[in-house]
Amino acid sequence: MTETNQAIQLNQVNYSITGELILKNITHSFPTGKITTLVGPSGAGKTTLFRLCNGLISRDSGEIFINGKSIDDYDPLVLRQTVGIALQSATMISGSIFDNLALPLTLKGEQLSEEDANKLLELVGLEKSLLYRNSKDLSGGQLQKVSIARTLVNEPSILLLDEITSSLDRVSQQDIEKLIKRINENYGTTIIWITHNLKQAYTIGDYTVVMMDGEVIESGPSDLLHNPKTNRTKKFVRGEIE
Amino acid sequence: MxxxxxxxxxxxxxxxxxxxxxxxxxxxxxxxxxxxxxxxxxxxxxxxxxxxxxxENMIYILLMIILMIVAATHNARKKGTSIKGITWKLVVTFITIEVVTQTILLGFGIIPPTAQYLIPISGMMIGNSMVLSILFLNRFTAEIESNQDAIELILSLGGTPKQAIHTQLVNSIKASTIPTIESQKTIGLVQLPGMMSGQIIAGADPVQAVLFQLLILFLLLTTAVVSSALLGFLSYPSLFNERKQLLKKITTSTSDTEKS
Missing domain, CATH: 1.10.287 (Helix Hairpins)
Structure with missing residues (x-):
């Protein structure tokens, strides 16, 4: 066990694919109950970090602690329910919105009531009339909201969001930003949010972590993006590294 | 001739x-x-x-059947190289098919235990099982590659590997068995089956030839479904590791997106 005021603690974590090091000796902590934004150019290893924390892949070396408990001590299924993940692709199973919202419970052999499904839609700001609509008929913004609601069914204490607003219009982006703030405030859920939108990272995040080439370059309160200390972060903020 | x-x-x-x-x-x-x-x-x-x-020596009959299983395994395993332990999974499938069908045929006295019956019927069953296995493996690996997002979605929500792969498994079993079922619907209308035609040409009574052909058709139905389902349920666990993660061997396409 380790410090429990840290939702996720990474200690000298390395991960490679076919010999290429994707994450290099990452040591970092994500505080419990806060919103941390994760920024960095494409190929920095941000999504890989999320996949490690959700247990979809395993590290080569180092230690990962989730809510103070080693990731190796978790049953993989319990870990994935504790650390929820929502991706930019907002993948849906074929069927209705209800089928998708019910999925986490269906997997546990339980059922989602229509009342609870409607509450979820309300929580993410979607019309109840969408409940039995086919998922193929929804817009990108609506799908993203369904994806977040579906992840929340497991009541994760940590929510990982991977570029969930990058393909959305301004209004949908703002809707989702408000939704995430609300989830964080109402449920105390730890949020870690990968975004390419630096303004969003600054406004929504309590903390920001900058990653490049598989390393954490800089981290601290979100205003670090206004006053970066390292040259690489300065270049990234100026848009010279993409 | x-x-x-x-x-x-x-x-x-x-x-x-x-x-x-x-x-x-x-x-x-x-x-x-x-x-x-x-x-x-x-x-x-x-x-x-x-x-x-x-x-009329049982040892020779057994050797012939073993040879058929070895040849069928050698041929089918090329389509499933990405599945760990595919060789023994195919061997188990072919042996099961042989044991199930011959037990029923001999047990009910449908055929006598002679080489004249055992060898041709074993050949047809194992050969058909081999084709079905190849169809299944082709479809299954393609389904996994193209539906990796859906599989990992279910895993990421706390689903088991079996739940994650269920749709792809069912689709592959159905896709590989449908041709057998469909071809039986039009049999006799579009074409006369090869074995029946051969018997008739060789001078057998057409009704007797039809009865034997029907027996083979029913056996092929069992072979089709049992082969695909058994191979499917034997294969899917090897796509995941002990941490219930989808293995990279199958998911070669992930390496491009994983770094972002």
Whole structure:
């Protein structure tokens, strides 16, 4: 066990694919109950970090602690329910919105009531009339909201969001930003949010972590993006590294 | 039929070779190889069968069946190299098919336990099971590659590997067995089955030939569903590791997106 005021603690974590090091000796902590934004150019290893924390892949070396408990001590299924993940692709199973919202419970052999499904839609700001609509008929913004609601069914204490607003219009982006703030405030859920939108990272995040080439370059309160200390972060903020 | 009449039938090999040459299909070499191989293989099998039938020794019958299973496994395993332990999974599938079908046939006294019945029926069952296994493995690996997001979605929500792969498994079992079921719907209307035609040409009573053909059709139905389902349920666990993660061997496409 380790410090429990840290939702996720990474200690000298390395991960490679076919010999290429994707994450290099990452040591970092994500505080419990806060919103941390994760920024960095494409190929920095941000999504890989999320996949490690959700247990979809395993590290080569180092230690990962989730809510103070080693990731190796978790049953993989319990870990994935504790650390929820929502991706930019907002993948849906074929069927209705209800089928998708019910999925986490269906997997546990339980059922989602229509009342609870409607509450979820309300929580993410979607019309109840969408409940039995086919998922193929929804817009990108609506799908993203369904994806977040579906992840929340497991009541994760940590929510990982991977570029969930990058393909959305301004209004949908703002809707989702408000939704995430609300989830964080109402449920105390730890949020870690990968975004390419630096303004969003600054406004929504309590903390920001900058990653490049598989390393954490800089981290601290979100205003670090206004006053970066390292040259690489300065270049990234100026848009010279993409 | 004798060797003289058989040699005259080579005109049916000559026609495609000429057409291939004229139309520049470049199939001449393959056609000749296929012809030579089929002549050599079938004649060899014919003489081996004659020996086995004459001897009526169970050991030889068993050896023939083992040979069929080895050949079928060797052929089908090429389509499932990405699945760990595919060789023994195929062997188990073919042995199960053989044991199930022959137990029922012999147990109910449908056929006598002689080489004349056991070997051709085993050949048809194992051969069909091999084709079904290849169809299944082709479809299954394609389904996994193209639905990796959906599989990982279910895993990421706390689903088990079996739940994550269920749709792909069912789709693959259905896709590989549908041709067998569909072909049986039109049998006799569009084409006469090869075995039945062979029996009729050889002078058998057409009704007797039909009865045996029906027996084979029913056996093929069992073979189709049991082969795909058994191979599927034997195969899917090896796509995941002990941490219930989808293995990278199958998911080669992930390496491009994983770094972002």
């Amino acid at each position: 004798n060797f003289l009449t058989l040699s005259l039938s080579l005109v049916f090999v000559f026609i495609p070779i000429v057409l291939s040459k004229v139309l520049k299909l470049e199939l001449e070499k393959d056609t000749i190889i296929a012809t030579v191989r089929s002549v050599v293989q079938l004649l060899a099998v014919g003489y081996v069968l004659k020996f086995v039938f004459d001897s």
